[in-house]
Amino acid sequence: MKIPLSGPDLGEREKELVLEVLESGHLGLGPKAVEFERMMAEYAGTKYAISCNSGTSGLHMLVHAMGIKDGDEVITTPFSFVASSNCVLFERATPVFVDIDEQTYNIDVTQIEAKITERTKAILPVHVFGQPANMTEIRRLADKYNLKIIEDSCEAIGAKWKGKPAGALGDAGVFAFYPNKQLTTGEGGIVVTDDEELANLCFSLRNQGRGEDGLWLSHVRLGWNYRMDELSAALGIAQMERVEDILKRRQAVADMYFEKLRDVPGIILPQSVEDAEVSWFVYVIRFAPEFNRDEIMHTLSNDGIGCRPYFTPIHLQPFYMEQFGFKEGDFPVTERVAKGTLAIPFFTNMTEEQVDVVVAKLRAQVQVNV
């Protein structure tokens, strides 16, 4: 039995709405994106939502819209997908990494203050694997030092910190909809914020810097084509209509893994803190140091079980090492965690039978692979 690492959950409603767009002939900048934005703003509890063509473009627009530029610093985590730091580099600013907390794998908030300088402009926390970072402490520090907060919520739609939705806890947040995320639009992303000025800037930036007057050939600033197309927005609407059901089913899959892996020696299961409500993006286990994660990973892959070493630390990506001189040992907790973690098959439609197959393979592996 082959079991993929992830996969979208698409149904009749998705087909119906996409077909509606095709039949309308209105494929870009149309009513579906507006409707999707309305649904997302309502869900996140923000005044504005600005759809765009990826999570990365949403993050980039926010960095730019906040005026972060050459010489500025943005505090973030090295244990993430590379886009959360690249968005800072796009504007020639510097990502300043802070090591992570070993339980939650999120930025270690006790180490942030020491990294703040007069060049620091923002904190960019990532809600890693759908677990919200400690936003209480991040907000306190941002207020104390007058910093912006850009929430990378690309893995965390539906997650909550102290009962409040991820994405709506900073000055602005971004959700992403690549097919491996909780919800998908094919490619796509969305910015959510209460800040009117920021929202208007993002509407303009994603649309080639056009002005608010709506004149098609009037460009008042440098912008990009970061627009979401109507086919993607149609998918997004269909997915949002049953977001609660999707997240509940993912929770049920996570619960099955917790139950069935609990007694497997040497495997550390995901841990969360009391204030955090996780939205399950991926299910990432961590092997105790005496296990050879890579060997287990290769065996599982060869048996048709999708798995991946989430994440390779950003500071150890070849391009970051070359450009910035990062090296092994710079962020010891991140590196220690990253050596042992493995994302195992996890998707909304996953059956108990599939979970059992994965668990059985893992059990067999931890017996031989010490």
Ligand SMILES: *Cc1c(COP(=O)(O)O)cnc(C)c1O
């Ligand atoms: C998915 C993801 C993004 C954005 O990804 P896109 O593929 O550009 O939509 C950004 N940050 C993190 C942490 C992500 O997981």
